[in-house]
Amino acid sequence: MGTQTPLKLPTIDFNDLNMDDSNNNCKWEEVKSKVYNALIEYGCFEAIFDKVPLELCKELFPSLEELFDLPIETKKLNASKKPYHGYVGQFPMVPLYESMGIDDANVLEKVEAMTNILWPNGNPNFSKTIHCFSEKLSELDKIIRKIVLESLGVEKYLEEHMNSTNYLVRVMKYKGPQTSETKLGLSSHTDKNVVTILCQNQVDGLEILTKDGKWISFKPSQPGTFIAMIGDALHSWSNGRLHSAFHRVMMSGNEARYSAGLFSIPKGGYLIKAPQEMVDDDHPLLFKPYDHVDFLNYYYSPQGQTDQFALRTYCGV
Numbered sequence: 001m002g003t004q005t006p007l008k009l010p011t012i013d014f015n016d017l018n019m020d021d022s023n024n025n026c027k028w029e030e031v032k033s034k035v036y037n038a039l040i041e042y043g044c045f046e047a048i049f050d051k052v053p054l055e056l057c058k059e060l061f062p063s064l065e066e067l068f069d070l071p072i073e074t075k076k077l078n079a080s081k082k083p084y085h086g087y088v089g090q091f092p093m094v095p096l097y098e099s100m101g102i103d104d105a106n107v108l109e110k111v112e113a114m115t116n117i118l119w120p121n122g123n124p125n126f127s128k129t130i131h132c133f134s135e136k137l138s139e140l141d142k143i144i145r146k147i148v149l150e151s152l153g154v155e156k157y158l159e160e161h162m163n164s165t166n167y168l169v170r171v172m173k174y175k176g177p178q179t180s181e182t183k184l185g186l187s188s189h190t191d192k193n194v195v196t197i198l199c200q201n202q203v204d205g206l207e208i209l210t211k212d213g214k215w216i217s218f219k220p221s222q223p224g225t226f227i228a229m230i231g232d233a234l235h236s237w238s239n240g241r242l243h244s245a246f247h248r249v250m251m252s253g254n255e256a257r258y259s260a261g262l263f264s265i266p267k268g269g270y271l272i273k274a275p276q277e278m279v280d281d282d283h284p285l286l287f288k289p290y291d292h293v294d295f296l297n298y299y300y301s302p303q304g305q306t307d308q309f310a311l312r313t314y315c316g317v
């Protein structure tokens with residue numbers, strides 16, 4: 001009996017690639033085809049992107065440790081009206097998990113305002129690190145979205161598409177379960193936003209479900225890489241062409257896992273609607289137009305929280 005090669009996500013190198021490279025540039029075309037194929041097949045891929053330098057990631061994780069070491073009463077000051085945009089933790093189902101969020105983290109003043117709530121005596125290093133991380137990583141978000149729209153042949157909507165979102169940085173801590181047994185860190189879900197780009201410390205745990213039902217354990221191919229993932233908003237906008245993958249976090253051992261993600265999120269009031277070019281006889285419309293914030297109200301309701309296919313229930317045709 002032969003041994004099976006473990007499943008692995010595609011790794012795509014974005015170094016030396018710029019937004020304005022799109023006209024007749026070989027590297028752009030090569031990356032474009034890899035990205036599009038990965039998003040159809042897996043809904044995600046590993047990205048090498050040195051505009052966020054390794055040194056910045058090395059500064060980020062100690063900052064996150066400092067953040068999550070704050071007293072619980074302080075962490076709760078990271079409040080938001082939107083679910084999962086502020087402090088989340090102490091859930092009986094996933095006791096290892098905690099997360100915090102910073103809206104518009106690409107805007108320095110917004111980060112500073114949150115930092116000053118958490119550290120009344122200030123923490124300029126924290127603000128600088130989070131702001132720099134989101135500002136630089138938002139370039140990768142924009143490259144990916146431009147590639148997606150070009151690949152779908154609908155780049156004429158690029159400006160509207162880019163203007164329809166905000167950025168949230170969410171940072172996560174998963175305690176080590178202190179056993180050799182594997183424990184659930186974060187339940188299986190699809191992201192609801194447009195694109196998510198994540199990085200992690202040296203502790204693995206993220207798993208991605210393939211279309212044929214196999215879990216891939218994500219192992220970065222080198223330190224400082226990212227995983228980029230499509231959320232339901234882009235799945236529905238592309239009328240199902242791009243896959244939004246179920247994923248979860250499984251934890252074992254003693255060490256805590258820290259991760260940070262940049263989420264591009266549709267603005268409230270903007271109607272997510274597959275362009276007419278995405279709909280034809282072979283691709284009948286899958287979802288009625290919907291507002292992301294209204295959909296989240298359903299998703300975070302008691303019924304929505306037990307609904308694996310919440311978007312389909314909410315606005316499936």
Ligand SMILES: O=C(O)CCC(=O)C(=O)O
Nearest residue numbers: 172191198206247249259
């Ligand atoms: O921590 C991770 O790697 C995954 C986090 C995640 O899936 C999420 O925040 O939606």
Ligand SMILES: [Fe+2]
Nearest residue numbers: 189190191247
């Ligand atoms: Fe997720």
